[in-house]
Amino acid sequence: MTAINQAPTLRQPEGVPSKQTPAGMHGLTGTLEMIGAPMSYGRNEEIFGEGEPAEYLYKVVSGAVRVFKILDDGRRQISGFHLPGDFFGFEVANDHSASCEAICNATVLVMKRSTVTGLAKRDSSLARKLWEITAGELARAQEHIVLLIRSAEERVGSFLTEIAARTHATQEIDLPMCRQDIADHLGLTIETVSRTMTQFETAGIIALPTSRHVVLRKRAALAHLRD
Amino acid sequence: MTAINQAPTLRQPEGVPSKQTPAGMHGLTGTLEMIGAPMSYGRNEEIFGEGEPAEYLYKVVSGAVRVFKILDDGRRQISGFHLPGDFFGFEVANDHSASCEAICNATVLVMKRSTVTGLAKRDSSLARKLWEITAGELARAQEHIVLLIRSAEERVGSFLTEIAARTHATQEIDLPMCRQDIADHLGLTIETVSRTMTQFETAGIIALPTSRHVVLRKRAALAHLRD
DNA sequence: CGGCGGCTTGATCGGTCTCAAGTACGGTGG
DNA sequence: CCACCGTACTTGAGACCGATCAAGCCGCCG
Numbered sequence: 001m002t003a004i005n006q007a008p009t010l011r012q013p014e015g016v017p018s019k020q021t022p023a024g025m026h027g028l029t030g031t032l033e034m035i036g037a038p039m040s041y042g043r044n045e046e047i048f049g050e051g052e053p054a055e056y057l058y059k060v061v062s063g064a065v066r067v068f069k070i071l072d073d074g075r076r077q078i079s080g081f082h083l084p085g086d087f088f089g090f091e092v093a094n095d096h097s098a099s100c101e102a103i104c105n106a107t108v109l110v111m112k113r114s115t116v117t118g119l120a121k122r123d124s125s126l127a128r129k130l131w132e133i134t135a136g137e138l139a140r141a142q143e144h145i146v147l148l149i150r151s152a153e154e155r156v157g158s159f160l161t162e163i164a165a166r167t168h169a170t171q172e173i174d175l176p177m178c179r180q181d182i183a184d185h186l187g188l189t190i191e192t193v194s195r196t197m198t199q200f201e202t203a204g205i206i207a208l209p210t211s212r213h214v215v216l217r218k219r220a221a222l223a224h225l226r227d
Numbered sequence: 228m229t230a231i232n233q234a235p236t237l238r239q240p241e242g243v244p245s246k247q248t249p250a251g252m253h254g255l256t257g258t259l260e261m262i263g264a265p266m267s268y269g270r271n272e273e274i275f276g277e278g279e280p281a282e283y284l285y286k287v288v289s290g291a292v293r294v295f296k297i298l299d300d301g302r303r304q305i306s307g308f309h310l311p312g313d314f315f316g317f318e319v320a321n322d323h324s325a326s327c328e329a330i331c332n333a334t335v336l337v338m339k340r341s342t343v344t345g346l347a348k349r350d351s352s353l354a355r356k357l358w359e360i361t362a363g364e365l366a367r368a369q370e371h372i373v374l375l376i377r378s379a380e381e382r383v384g385s386f387l388t389e390i391a392a393r394t395h396a397t398q399e400i401d402l403p404m405c406r407q408d409i410a411d412h413l414g415l416t417i418e419t420v421s422r423t424m425t426q427f428e429t430a431g432i433i434a435l436p437t438s439r440h441v442v443l444r445k446r447a448a449l450a451h452l453r454d
Numbered sequence: 455c456g457g458c459g460g461c462t463t464g465a466t467c468g469g470t471c472t473c474a475a476g477t478a479c480g481g482t483g484g
Numbered sequence: 485c486c487a488c489c490g491t492a493c494t495t496g497a498g499a500c501c502g503a504t505c506a507a508g509c510c511g512c513c514g
Contacts, residue, residue: 092359097369122351127351138368142324144372149375151502178460179461187375189502190460191461191463192503194462194463378469405491406492406493415470416471418493418494438479457514458512459511460509461509461511464506466506468503471501475495475496480490481491482487
């Protein structure tokens with residue numbers, strides 16, 4: 001626990017509110033941000049732990065976080081990475097079903113859960129938005145299931161494609177997470193992830209100026225890998 | 228399509244409503260069943276298809292159904308089996324994200340989605356219940372992800388344990404689904420499923436009087452398999 | 455310069471898939 | 485009642501992919 005951990009400042013988050021919510025987004029982005037407080041977390045700092053009461057809902061402002069479970073055999077399954085703009089930590093149950101850590105220094109908007117669910121009781125569009133966020137998580141989980149039954153090549157290829165799409169990158173992506181994080185997300189070993197990346201580079205599908213910086217040379221090839 | 232397919236009778240389902248909803252169940256079971264109509268489906272009959280408009284919500288009364296996607300390489304991923312009492316076909320989006328078929332002859336309660344979401348706008352406890360059902364699906368999907376990164380032995384063992392729990396079976400279970408269904412659910416081949424079952428039988432963990440009838444001899448051993 | 459964490463590469467092992475028969479069971483028709 | 489058939493399931497042999505074990509390399513920071 002070497003990280004800086006600012007106490008939430010109970011005012012509007014700086015910077016963010018200037019971007020006003022576009023109409024048609026059900027107003028959640030606006031509403032929730034109003035009641036949120038920005039918090040900073042250092043690299044590898046815990047944001048919440050599995051089994052803890054889920055007091056807050058979160059939205060990434062900058063940086064990246066990983067949500068994971070530690071299995072009884074000691075392995076770690078990273079259920080997802082969350083990037084700027086993503087909500088996370090939404091629970092219907094009272095406790096968090098997974099743990100969450102900052103991957104790198106990260107700023108996160110923190111909203112009190114009781115406030116949000118209280119508002120949702122009176123505002124059916126907000127209630128629906130909460131449902132939609134959970135349904136979005138479900139869709140992502142199901143995509144992930146489909147990914148896990150495929151070959152290592154396809155898993156790594158899809159991962160790169162997904163990160164590129166979610167960061168709105170056209171050509172180059174900077175991976176915030178290490179190889180072990182990727183491996184624990186894709187259900188592979190660090191060696192297999194590394195080998196597969198090298199293989200993509202050899203095939204001219206990507207370039208790797210540094211291990212964290214990926215240049216997508218043939219995006220179509222990445223997306224259409226067969227096993 | 229050889230199956231019997233009764234048109235929905237737009238009256239209260241027979242038999243079911245006599246069981247009144249116990250207090251504290253948020254009233255959904257009661258409310259939704261009131262607006263539901265029972266439908267019968269034959270073995271392998273389609274209940275809805277991926278991409279179709281999600282007009283209805285469903286609840287299994289008897290029998291069993293499988294929800295699945297066909298992948299672009301032709302493989303089939305069964306995201307889940309639904310047994311009596313289970314809801315399925317819940318979507319936030321307008322279209323079904325997966326297909327659904329009856330595994331055996333099955334009776335299903337069918338509720339009009341627009342009616343339900345209309346009610347949810349005015350009834351926050353119903354809105355919350357819809358959210359809870361989706362969150363339950365999410366939790367199940369995440370459990371499944373954890374399962375998919377484990378060994379074949381563990382997958383089959385957990386599958387048997389899960390079915391036993393969900394059918395409230397203490398000792399013996401009747402599998403409604405064939406080996407291929409199990410394989411497509413667990414991300415294995417039919418041969419591996421079969422071999423693993425045989426292996427459990429040889430080890431005295433289960434008995435297999437017939438291929439669909441499983442006697443659990445050592446439930447603890449099934450649940451605690453290591454890879 | 456030394457050390458360390460993160461990453462890559464190599465050699466070998468093992469689990470699961472693939473391909474290929476073989477078996478059990480239920481239904482159908484003679 | 486039995487012969488036949490099709491479907492579901494089991495079993496076997498071999499190939500292959502990814503895990504494991506083990507070095508080595510790179511970049512960064514003290």
